[in-house]
């Protein structure tokens with residue numbers, strides 16, 4: 268059956284890297300036809316039409332149709348998968364509160380439109396920053412959709428952490444399992460090697476270098492987004508699109524036996540993360556659902572870092588509450 272995939276911010280850089288991969292079958296598999304609904308602001312609809320022309324020109328066998336609109340209600344009508352990429356970037360002189368308010372103006376109506384018209388099985392991934400809190404805003408305005416269907420992307424951080432560890436140890440990325448990103452998709456995030464495995468052995472033990480872990484690994488992963496902006500003059504696009512594909516594909520098809528991944532999901536209070544926050548955890552995907560991995564021991568080093576990132580999420584939640592956005 269055809270799956271309706273809605274992508275917001277379709278004319279942006281991530282949109283350009285993402286849409287062709289969705290249409291080629293990399294999101295849902297080679298047997299699943301897709302119908303694309305592209306949401307853009309009025310000024311960018313023409314550019315989205317240009318991307319749609321290129322999608323047509325690829326003659327993808329799985330791509331059934333493309334609809335382009337600046338109306339959120341139309342874009343989310345019948346959506347099975349919703350990729351919320353479009354967001355208001357921080358510009359010069361903008362305070363944190365202004366950024367949250369501007370994004371509230373985007374994610375509140377989008378949450379309402381998802382609530383009103385999306386398919387019963389809708390799954391939502393928020394990529395647009397600040398991703399966790401934008402996801403929270405959308406989720407709070409979709410009371411009829413199970414909260415677990417709203418997620419935010421930390422898979423890029425996860426992939427970055429895997430790549431850094433692979434380089435450090437000189438092992439292929441396929442040798443690494445059970446790495447986890449905790450907290451916010453921001454510089455406070457905590458990439459956790461203490462439960463990770465390399466060829467079945469504990470990764471922190473294999474590294475055996477606490478200074479590298481503390482002073483190189485964690486800040487490199489947490490500040491990678493800023494380093495890409497500094498080097499490229501634009502924020503990550505292809506890697507972000509790749510992570511979005513990974514996030515949804517894992518959600519739908521499941522994690523490998525014995526492995527887990529990272530995703531920001533609605534907290535059920537696990538690991539002391541306040542219930543309702545959308546925070547990154549180690550998760551498994553099973554039967555089409557993301558579930559938080561339970562029962563991990565958290566030592567003082569990890570506890571301090573998880574708490575710091577979660578405190579930032581609490582601050583963001585309180586700020587959007589104060590603005591009346593949730």
Ligand SMILES: NC(=O)c1ccc[n+]([C@@H]2O[C@H](COP(=O)([O-])OP(=O)(O)OC[C@H]3O[C@@H](n4cnc5c(N)ncnc54)[C@H](O)[C@@H]3O)[C@@H](O)[C@H]2O)c1
Pocket residue numbers: 275276277278279280281282306307308311352353354355356373393394395396397398420421423424452502503504507
């Ligand atoms: N979570 C992550 O790991 C991660 C990684 C990279 C980038 N990001 C974030 O993803 C977002 C998109 O990045 P980009 O490089 O594609 O940005 P971009 O500026 O190239 O594109 C954003 C697009 O969103 C559109 N847009 C703005 N408001 C919209 C609305 N209300 N409805 C629909 N579309 C709207 C814009 O017109 C633009 O075309 C940014 O917020 C960026 O910070 C997140």
Ligand SMILES: O=C(O)C[C@H](O)C(=O)O
Pocket residue numbers: 396423491492493495502503507
């Ligand atoms: O857009 C950004 O600020 C950075 C982005 O979230 C990233 O992690 O690459």
